[in-house]
Amino acid sequence: MRIRKWHAHAITTVVGCTALVLSVTGPTAQAKPRDPGRETLSAGDGWGSEGAGTTGGAAADAEHVYTVTTWAEFKQALADGGDAPKIIKVKGMIDAVSEGCEAFVAQGYDLQQYLKDYDPAVWGNDRPASGPQEDARVASAANQNSQIKAFVPSNTTIVGVGRNSGILGGSLQIFGVSNVIMRNLTIEAPLDCFPKWDPTDDDNTGNWNSEYDAVVVYGTDHVWLDHNTFTDGRYPDSERPVYFGKVFQQHDGLTDIVRGSDYVTVSWNRYQDHDKNMLIGNGDGLAAIDAGKLKVTMHHNRFEGILQRSPRVRFGQVDVYNNHYVVTEDQKDDYYVFGVGISSQLYATHNSLSLPPGAGVGKALKKWSEAPLTAEYNYVNGKLTDLIAVHNAEIPEETLQRGAGWTPTLRKKVDSPRAVPWIVGHGAGAGRIR
Numbered sequence: 565m566r567i568r569k570w571h572a573h574a575i576t577t578v579v580g581c582t583a584l585v586l587s588v589t590g591p592t593a594q595a596k597p598r599d600p601g602r603e604t605l606s607a608g609d610g611w612g613s614e615g616a617g618t619t620g621g622a623a624a625d626a627e628h629v630y631t632v633t634t635w636a637e638f639k640q641a642l643a644d645g646g647d648a649p650k651i652i653k654v655k656g657m658i659d660a661v662s663e664g665c666e667a668f669v670a671q672g673y674d675l676q677q678y679l680k681d682y683d684p685a686v687w688g689n690d691r692p693a694s695g696p697q698e699d700a701r702v703a704s705a706a707n708q709n710s711q712i713k714a715f716v717p718s719n720t721t722i723v724g725v726g727r728n729s730g731i732l733g734g735s736l737q738i739f740g741v742s743n744v745i746m747r748n749l750t751i752e753a754p755l756d757c758f759p760k761w762d763p764t765d766d767d768n769t770g771n772w773n774s775e776y777d778a779v780v781v782y783g784t785d786h787v788w789l790d791h792n793t794f795t796d797g798r799y800p801d802s803e804r805p806v807y808f809g810k811v812f813q814q815h816d817g818l819t820d821i822v823r824g825s826d827y828v829t830v831s832w833n834r835y836q837d838h839d840k841n842m843l844i845g846n847g848d849g850l851a852a853i854d855a856g857k858l859k860v861t862m863h864h865n866r867f868e869g870i871l872q873r874s875p876r877v878r879f880g881q882v883d884v885y886n887n888h889y890v891v892t893e894d895q896k897d898d899y900y901v902f903g904v905g906i907s908s909q910l911y912a913t914h915n916s917l918s919l920p921p922g923a924g925v926g927k928a929l930k931k932w933s934e935a936p937l938t939a940e941y942n943y944v945n946g947k948l949t950d951l952i953a954v955h956n957a958e959i960p961e962e963t964l965q966r967g968a969g970w971t972p973t974l975r976k977k978v979d980s981p982r983a984v985p986w987i988v989g990h991g992a993g994a995g996r997i998r
Contacts, residue, residue: 600748600997601723605619609829610828610883611828611859611860611861611883611974612861613974619719620719620743622721628649630644631725633655633658639714646717649720651721653724654729655725655726658730658731659732660711660733661732661755661757665757668707668711672696672699673697673703673704673758674700678697678701679808681693682763689770698760705775708756708757708758716736716738718741719743720744722746722749723746724749728750730749730752731750735780737782738781738784740782740784743786750792751779751793751818752795752796753816753818754776756776759773760774766810774814776816778817779818780817780819780820781819781828782822785825785826787825789829790829790831791831791832791993792834793836793995795834795835801815801838815839817842818841820843821858822854823850826858828860829863830861832864834992835866835867835874837868838871839872841867841875842874844858848878848905850879854879855879859882861974864886864987865992867887867901869890869892871898872899874889875902876932879907879908879909880909881909881970882908885912886981887984888917888992889915889917891917892920896922897923902937902939906933907933911937914978915984916943916981924958925951926955927958928951938966939952
């Protein structure tokens with residue numbers, strides 16, 4: 565009689581048409597190794613668990629389980645098999661821009677000449693940049709765009725192997741699909757090699773504009789982003805040069821959720837050392853697409869050195885609880901955490917904020933449009949704080965109204981906000997799945 569092992573404490577065999585399950589005890593019992601790629605979002609764990617939930621590629625057969633070590637292998641694995649369930653295991657840090665920005669430069673583009681041509685003293689601030697250098701910049705940017713963007717199909721799980729695996733400089737596009745999981749990845753934000761100078765931006769003082777989010781969820785439903793680390797990594801904004809009096813901005817968002825996306829859970833991630841972190845809804849004029857959607861839950865994430873947008877919300881019912889926000893000394897004069905945008909329905913409770921001396925507590929909330937919110941049971945430097953009351957007292961010209969108009973029901977355990985810094989500090993980020 566042939567015996568097949570099954571789970572930790574059972575042996576299953578078939579004799580004729582009869583299945584037998586035999587109990588196994590003692591040293592012969594073998595625990596089945598845990599496979600994070602087969603795990604799914606548990607019931608009740610945020611908006612991503614709504615309906616049938618988020619299962620990613622958990623049902624993948626053996627032919628659709630891939631281990632990749634290069635960017636080319638990763639993109640090929642994404643393309644194989646269409647929407648059939650798949651698990652892609654990323655082993656080690658794979659680089660989408662291994663040959664550097666020079667590999668994308670189109671004929672005729674030269675940054676120093678670009679700076680000479682569009683110097684405001686020469687070009688002015690009343691018209692967009694145009695001409696041979698801008699054309700060459702656009703061509704160079706197109707070269708980069710085709711290389712670093714990777715499109716994730718439906719029913720996919722992408723998971724890092726071990727404690728130090730992920731993606732450098734790639735832009736993951738979860739675009740117009742359904743049912744995607746990303747876990748245990750360290751993701752270094754893509755560096756835009758060819759930012760655009762817009763002379764008319766920022767009240768006609770000009771500004772640099774960059775492309776490429778690390779992860780963008782666009783027109784997609786049921787997504788789970790869990791135990792990842794998102795960072796600027798080797799290229800912090802503090803080391804970017806300054807041209808025309810403005811930082812040469814080469815980063816965009818870390819995880820933007822936009823254009824009718826819905827049912828997303830963002831849990832146990834680390835966001836660090838970045839400026840514009842997360843948009844939920846990316847345009848005031850998109851009510852026809854976004855109204856009634858953009859339902860997102862964010863819990864047990866850690867934010868440190870993030871200047872703004874954690875998140876900035878338009879339209880969506882967004883539940884934000886048990887997150888830890890750490891504002892650094894050099895950010896205290898120009899930061900915000902929660903951005904209240906058009907028709908947003910933000911419900912932010914049981915979070916912990918750690919602010920340096922002199923940081924205005926009222927700045928934690930930023931009003932962009934008239935939209936009531938709920939912000940209760942939040943702690944600042946270990947003290948229960950009414951964020952709305954403090955904001956309205958400190959910034960009376962931006963008075964915020966109370967009451968998001970809904971109450972979340974898809975919450976797992978809600979931890980005490982006083983314990984959140986320790987819980988999240990030890991549990992959030994890549995390499996910390998337990």
